[in-house]
Amino acid sequence: MTDVKGRRSYRSPVRDEARRRTQQAVVAAAARLFVERGYAAASLREVAEAAGVARPTVAAAFGSKPALLRQVLDEALAGDDEPVPVAQRPWFAPVWQAARPRDVLDAYAEVCVVIGRRAGRLFEVTRRAAGGHPEIEALWLTLVANRRAGAEMVVRRAREVGELRAGLTLDRAIDSVWVLNDPTLYLALAVDRGWSDAEYTEWLAAQMAAAVLG
Structure with a gap:
């Protein structure tokens, strides 16, 4: 892959897999908390804690x-x-x-x-x-x-x-x-x-x- 300036960029399969595992952990934690507590009561901070990641990680992954x-x-x-x-x-x-x-x-x-x-x-x-x-x-x-x-x-x-x-x-x-x-x-x-x-x-x-x- 190349970026907009023509330089080659590098994607690591290991990093990609780690990112996917992190996202899966966040989704699983969110599903459980949304069901247990309701959407409004379950904060992104609590989702992040349940998934074992930092809150900015959740925001970066899902927006x-x-x-x-x-x-x-x-x-x-x-x-x-x-x-x-x-x-x-x-x-x-x-x-x-x-x-x-x-x-x-x-x-x-x-x-x-x-x-x-x-x-x-x-x-x-x-x-x-x-x-x-x-x-x-x-x-x-x-x-x-x-x-x-x-x-x-x-x-x-x-x-x-x-x-x-x-x-x-x-x-x-x-x-x-x-x-x-x-x-x-x-x-x-x-x-x-x-x-x-x-x-x-x-x-x-x-x-x-x-x-x-x-």
Whole structure:
């Protein structure tokens, strides 16, 4: 690599890996503190202390507290820090591989469980912090929009391999799946009420099928 003056710059794989490990430690500490204490109550100083780094290190790596929350959410949804969209993850592949509409919804129910288990509490943290904080409110609205985009992908895939319920418009089908893919449902039933993941997956798939396929 060369800089703007034409001089060669040097990147050390060792330093890059150390930087990545530091960022992972900060993200893990932030995720835990945000869930335990809430977004507003968990300061960057406390996150830095929990991660074993200096506060300026956190600021240098993420820029701001809202940006850190965004990274925490991204990694919780994806499962790691690799820049690979959720829809291209191996655990999403069964949705694309399904050959019947009900199989599409069964596979998506399992995806919803994965996301609920990893990110459900962080969704709730973000929702509660959104009021009165423009950056967090914008982040929350993005999460909501992304959930609907995911529902649209799934409904369109189901329609590619079969038929939706007679008389059901595409928008209504997408809205129905969008409401049901809310991680809050996973928190209510699997976490608060103690349902097993298998029980929740079966219930969710049945609800989506009833709404979309009839």
